[in-house]
Amino acid sequence: MKTKGLYQGSKKSVVIFLDGEDDVESFLDSLTASDRRKLDVLFERMGEFGVLNNREKFKKLEGSDGIFEFKSFQIRLLCFFVGDRVVICRGLFKKKNKHDKVNIAYAETCRQKCIGE
Numbered sequence: 001m002k003t004k005g006l007y008q009g010s011k012k013s014v015v016i017f018l019d020g021e022d023d024v025e026s027f028l029d030s031l032t033a034s035d036r037r038k039l040d041v042l043f044e045r046m047g048e049f050g051v052l053n054n055r056e057k058f059k060k061l062e063g064s065d066g067i068f069e070f071k072s073f074q075i076r077l078l079c080f081f082v083g084d085r086v087v088i089c090r091g092l093f094k095k096k097n098k099h100d101k102v103n104i105a106y107a108e109t110c111r112q113k114c115i116g117e
Helices: 025-032 033-049 100-116
Strands: 003-010 013-017 058-062 066-073 075-082 083-094
Touching: 003 033, 003 083, 013 025, 013 033, 025 033, 025 083, 033 066, 033 075, 083 100
Parallel strands: 013 083
Antiparallel strands: 003 013, 058 066, 066 075, 075 083
């Protein structure tokens, strides 16, 4: 699994999944400095504490198999856990109440690739 580190904490490391069609790094680079900083704070908290208890900022997606999302207003980063790593595999702007099934399916495929290794 090819990944790139975003934050290395004492409990977890937050990384980007690089072996897919979605370019999370470009998505993050396209964000405003303010939006990026808000996400960086979430990455730091996840890395240092190993969990984010605020469901407004991080939650498991309903109907998914181990897929979670970092949330900041309309920005969503789909991710999953592999050992002590949080692997982000898709970045998107959510403008509807529900996620498109294709995004969840993509994240589940990435998760299967990672845990299948």
